Amino acid sequence: MKGLYMMELDVQKWRQRLEEVELLYTKLLNISCQQKDLMAAFDPDTQGQVEQLDALLQEREGLMQRIDMVSISQEEEINLLKILEQEGHTERWRLARQMQQDYQKSRQELQSVLQTIQENDQKTQDKMAEAIKELGSRLANARENVRATRAYTRYGTSSEGWFIDQKK
Secondary structure: OHHHHHHHHHHHHHHHHHHHHHHHHHHHHHHHHHHHHHHHOOOOOOOOHHHHHHHHHHHHHHHHHHHHHHOOOHHHHHHHHHHHHHOOOOHHHHHHHHHHHHHHHHHHHHHHHHHHHHHHHHHHHHHHHHHHHHHHHHHHHHHHHHHHHHHHHOOOOOOOOOOOOOOO
8 A cells, every 4th residue: 555655646746747847838938928029129229138138048047957857757757658558457557547648738738838939939049140140240330430440540650750861
């Protein structure tokens, strides 16, 4: 009976982990939407947007690390499938079957969330590439303007000089 009790605790932990993963992915979706919205209205001249984007990226990284720690590992899924294959219709088998069904349901529910996150990320990356290209163009123009100003003002050349006659 003790083994059955341990399995029930595992089922409870399993469900808690699945719920936590779903919550974390929902938070990740929220951050992804914020990043997409921020980049849609991105203006390199507006102060604070780069800092906002950086804060979102850091928060996102933390969530991704947490998801990696909490997610059901492939090894755990394989062990669950082994129980289902090796045991007959016992109480332990029934619990393992319930865990597998919970896992499959959770994966299906997360599919649309993951797809939306990927779409948002693609849009964000496209906007970032545009912003980098625009900033690169502005930098090139600024450098050209500096060169033109230096040439016009004869920066680096002296307007005064000495004439030394070497004839004796």
